[in-house]
Amino acid sequence: MEEKNNPLSPHLQIYKWQISSLLSITHRIVGVINIFAFTIICFWTLSLLLGAESYQIINNFFKSFFGKFVVVGLCWTFSFHILNELRHLTWDLGYGFDLKVSKVTGVLALIGSFVLTILFYLIGKNFF
Amino acid sequence: MGQFNLPPNSKIEVGKYYKDETNSKNLKKVNVYRWDPSSGQNPRVDTFEVDMDTCGPKVLDILFKIKNEIDPSLTFRRSCAHGVCGSCAMNIDGVNSLACIKSHTDINGDLNVYPLPHLKVVKDLIGDLSTLYKQYESIKPWLQTEQTGKEKEELRQSQKDREKLDGYYECILCACCSTSCPSYWWNGDKYLGPAVLLQAYRWINDSRDGDKKERLKKVADELKLYRCHTIMNCTNSCPKGLNPAKAIGSIKKMLATS
Numbered sequence: 204m205e206e207k208n209n210p211l212s213p214h215l216q217i218y219k220w221q222i223s224s225l226l227s228i229t230h231r232i233v234g235v236i237n238i239f240a241f242t243i244i245c246f247w248t249l250s251l252l253l254g255a256e257s258y259q260i261i262n263n264f265f266k267s268f269f270g271k272f273v274v275v276g277l278c279w280t281f282s283f284h285i286l287n288e289l290r291h292l293t294w295d296l297g298y299g300f301d302l303k304v305s306k307v308t309g310v311l312a313l314i315g316s317f318v319l320t321i322l323f324y325l326i327g328k329n330f331f
Numbered sequence: 332m333g334q335f336n337l338p339p340n341s342k343i344e345v346g347k348y349y350k351d352e353t354n355s356k357n358l359k360k361v362n363v364y365r366w367d368p369s370s371g372q373n374p375r376v377d378t379f380e381v382d383m384d385t386c387g388p389k390v391l392d393i394l395f396k397i398k399n400e401i402d403p404s405l406t407f408r409r410s411c412a413h414g415v416c417g418s419c420a421m422n423i424d425g426v427n428s429l430a431c432i433k434s435h436t437d438i439n440g441d442l443n444v445y446p447l448p449h450l451k452v453v454k455d456l457i458g459d460l461s462t463l464y465k466q467y468e469s470i471k472p473w474l475q476t477e478q479t480g481k482e483k484e485e486l487r488q489s490q491k492d493r494e495k496l497d498g499y500y501e502c503i504l505c506a507c508c509s510t511s512c513p514s515y516w517w518n519g520d521k522y523l524g525p526a527v528l529l530q531a532y533r534w535i536n537d538s539r540d541g542d543k544k545e546r547l548k549k550v551a552d553e554l555k556l557y558r559c560h561t562i563m564n565c566t567n568s569c570p571k572g573l574n575p576a577k578a579i580g581s582i583k584k585m586l587a588t589s
Contacts, residue, residue, distance in 0.1 A: 210341035210366055210374050212422075212458055214448035214516050219425030223563035224513065231560075294561050297584045300577035302566055 226309045230287045233280045240277045275324060282319035286312040346375030349401050355382035360441040361393055363405065366452050374452065377402070383435075390423050390444065391430040394456075406455035414570060417505030421446055421456050427507035427568040447510035449519065460506055466523050467504065470531045470550070475542035492538035499533040499578060501571050502526065508565035508575045514558045522558035523550070525565035525575035532578040535585070551586050559583075 250257040264270045290308050293299045299308055325331065337343075346365055351358050358380050366374035379397050386396050391412060398405045407430070409419040414432035421430055422445040424438045435442055450458030476486065509515050509524035523531070528550070535546045550556050556579070565575040 208340060209368070209451040209453065209459070211338055212364070212446040212448055212450050212452050213337060213341070213343060215335055215513070216337065216343075217422060217425060217443070217445050218448055218511065218564075221564060221567045223561075223567060227560060227562040291561065294580055295583065295587070297580060300566070300574055300580055302563075302574070305563055305566075305576075 222306055222309050226287060226313065230284065230291075233284050236277075236280050237284055240280065243273075243277075274327075275320065278323040279316055279320040282323065283312065283316035286315045286319070340373060342373055344373050344375040346377035349377065349379045351380035351382060353382045353385075355384055357383045359383050359393070359435065361397065362441055362443045363394075363397070363456070364445040365405075365455050367404070368454055388434055388436060389431055390428075390433045390435050390442070391419055393435055393442065394430060394444070406457060408457055415503065417503035417507075420505035420507045420510075420570075422448055427511045427570075429505060429507070429570040432570060447506060449510060449516040458510070462519060463506055463509055463524065463526065466527045467530060470523070470527055470534065470546070471542075472530055472534060474534075474537070474540055475545075476539065477541055486539045488537075488539050495536050495538070496533060498573055499529060499536065502529055502533070502573055503571060504530075505570065507568045507570055511564040511568040512559075513562060513564065514560060518554060518558050521554040523555045525559070525579065528556065528559070528582065529573065529575040529578040532582050535582065547582070547586060547589065550582060556582060556586075 247261050250261050265274055290299065290305075290312055293308075299305055343364070361379045361381050362376050363379065364374060365377050379401055381393055381396055381401075386392055391409060394405065394407055394409075398407075407419065407421070409431065410416040411418070412431040414429050417429065419430040420427060422428075422443075423430060423433050424443055427447060430444075444456065446452055446456045446458040447460075450460065453459050474486070478486065504526060506526055508529070509519075509526040512525055515522055515524040531546065531550050534540055535543055535550075540546070559576075559579045561576055561580070563576045566573075566577070569575065
């Protein structure tokens with residue numbers, strides 16, 4: 204096609220989300236969030252070295268409502284990323300490409316991530 | 332990084348509304364993407380009220396009914412009407428499919444018909460697939476052998492080796508999979524896309540082919556192959572029930588183990 208004036212047909216605007224595509228983009232976003240999470244965790248550890256006062260500042264943040272939201276959120280992002288990465292690893296081994304199987308593993312990863320989040324939270328609360 | 336919004340000349344406007352004139356009680360609203368190259372205007376979505384009592388069961392039947400009875404200027408590709416040629420691939424109800432084998436009774440509510448996503452539109456429902464055809468050519472979709480053609484014996488293939496091509500040779504190159512792939516939307520000029528990679532695997536996997544190593548080497552590229560992130564829109568949309576994601580996974584595995 205030489206003419207440049209031809210319009211581009213709609214793509215993201217019209218394409219229906221599939222479970223697989225939704226989990227795929229979530230995996231990416233969550234991966235980026237996890238990088239920031241690691242930075243926060245590093246600063247937290249670093250604050251131990253800088254004395255009680257700086258540790259207290261970050262500790263106070265974690266105790267606030269927003270801080271708790273961040274912590275629980277990160278529990279979920281890590282859980283989801285780990286479980287979905289297991290799917291990717293089995294794909295790399297050549298298994299789980301079947302449409303039904305990939306849908307089931309996808310849903311399992313999603314449900315599992317919430318279960319893991321609750322587990323992490325309860326372990327953190329010394330529930331067990 | 333791709334551009335997620337449509338460029339200004341591609342923004343879709345509200346089109347005409349064709350009201351039913353048959354007084355039928357069994358109506359379906361059909362929204363169809365329209366673009367006329369001679370008009371100089373932006374694409375629009377026209378809405379047709381179609382009488383379903385006198386219409387065949389497939390989406391292609393609806394399109395023909397509109398073309399024959401309501402608006403003869405509606406443009407779309409079709410040939411066999413039996414899911415063998417792949418001409419009538421388009422985006423139906425948000426998922427790419429062949430209009431000739433997609434039943435409109437499976438779709439609740441209004442029916443939305445768009446051309447295959449992220450292509451230059453030629454007219455109405457016809458997208459320009461020339462990039463995909465060039466990419467297809469680049470993988471050399473024919474047998475590479477040492478034979479000169481003067482041998483008295485044909486290239487034989489055992490039944491077992493032939494079975495290895497099942498699920499791959501059936502591809503009709505309708506481009507439903509490639510144009511469903513977000514990765515192909517953003518990197519379509521460099522990433523080969525599911526359809527072409529499935530074909531690449533079909534030739535790599537052919538026991539009669541003598542160029543397996545060269546084929547693998549050629550496809551082993553950060554952009555050509557590894558832009559596949561197993562999003563699996565391809566497998567979800569394939570009207571022939573094939574699995575391009577698995578084919579790409581197999582190529583990746585071959586490269587990792589060779």
